[in-house]
Amino acid sequence: MITLYPEQVKERFGPLFCRRLLVMTDEKEGVAELHEQCHARGPIEWDHMNRRRAGGALISAKTEGTTMTMTARIGSYPIRFGPSDTELGGQALEAVIVNGDEVATKWAGAAGAGVGIAACLAQAPGVIRTEYNSEEDLHVGGAHICRSTIVLPKYEKITFGIDDTDTKESGATWVLAMKCGEACTLDGVIFLGMRIIQLNPKAPEKTTNCTGSVITFAVRPDKKEELITFVKKFVEERSVSPDTGICYWPGIKLPESSYAKRIKTELLTKDEANKEAEKLGVSFIDSANGKGRIGALGALLWANGGVEVAGLYGETP
Structure with a gap:
């Protein structure tokens, strides 16, 4: 076993292109979410298609610009390329293993893709260390198949829904959420x-646009309560509305609820929001217990959607 730290990888191969590698785990659901950012679109798009083809631990991938977001199963899984596929090349995420406060991500790369998993990802900001089975895994490029285990700190994901921090005279919830x-x-x-979620524009007590906001964080497990306290204090101290709503969900998979459609198409009440949040396990942390809870919960339930979250219900990009 050979262990290299990011600076040692950089010394061996020269500086490469990964700007971020981050992994969040949701052990209750058995899934992980990985974020990878590159200097350019080309490598990210190629990695996206090749990892999808290879299977392994990967469930799904989404690429926006130079950033790929991957959802993966926790555990080890077979991949669909090997020595017979070196003419095509390929790259795969084979495993995501949680070890205490660290997460080991296991990768395989054939041909030029081996550079990506042995040399590029291994020196990304956020990486603790990379383990290689032998020197053969450090002979990147050409027709070699390389394997690496990239170890990262364990983060969890937490999403906050925020609404009703403004009035018709002043304030803007999306601005406050972004500042937070x-x-x-x-x-x-x-x-x-941060994302802006279009709610039902026919709501009678809206300001103008009737939108809620969500902010999302990766958080080390022992920092979760400190983060929740920070968001509550920051938003409530700067809100100009007496009805501010703030809720949060700790996890990668958001709960499914008909409330998501209804928040865009119906007029709902605070009591409905409170009951639905209790049923789903979503926690309200605001002090007001006001009508802002309606939109805060609705915004949170749309947090993992596509660009359509910013539109009216049924509106396509």
Whole structure:
């Protein structure tokens, strides 16, 4: 076994192109979410298609620009390429294994794809170390098949739904949500992004556009409560509405609910929001217990959707 740290990988192969490699796990559901960011679209698009073809632990992948988001099964799984496929090449995620506060991701790459898993991903920001079975796995390129085990810190995913922080006179929920995400500099927490969710524009007590916002973080398990406290305090101290709603969901898979459709097509009540959240296991953390809970829960349930979340129900991009 050969173990190299990111700086040693960089010294051996020179600086390469991966800007981020991050893994979040949801052991209750048996799934992981991996984020990979490259300097350019080409490698990410090629990796996306080849990993999908190879199977292994990968369930699905989504690429936006230079970033790929992968959903994978926790455990080890066979892949669909090997020595007989070296003319085609290929790359695969073979396993995601949780070991305490670390996650071992096991990769295979044939031909030029071996550079990606042995040299490029292995020096990405966020990597703790990479393990190789032998020197053969460090002979990248050509017709070689390389395998590497890239070890990363274990993160979990947490999503917050926020609504009703503004009035007709001032404020904007999406701005406050974005500021909250960017202001969070807690150790062990990574801000992943903010989304604006279009709700039912016929709601009688809306401000103007009737949207809710979601902010998503990767968080080390021991930092979860600190992050929840930070978001609650940041939003409530800056909100100009007495009805602010804030809820959160810890996990990769969001709960399924007819409430998601209804928030875009019907007029709902706070009592309905409270009952649905209790049924789903979504936690409200706001102090107001006001009408903002209606949109906060609705926004959260759309957090993993595509661009259509910003549109009216049934509207296609």
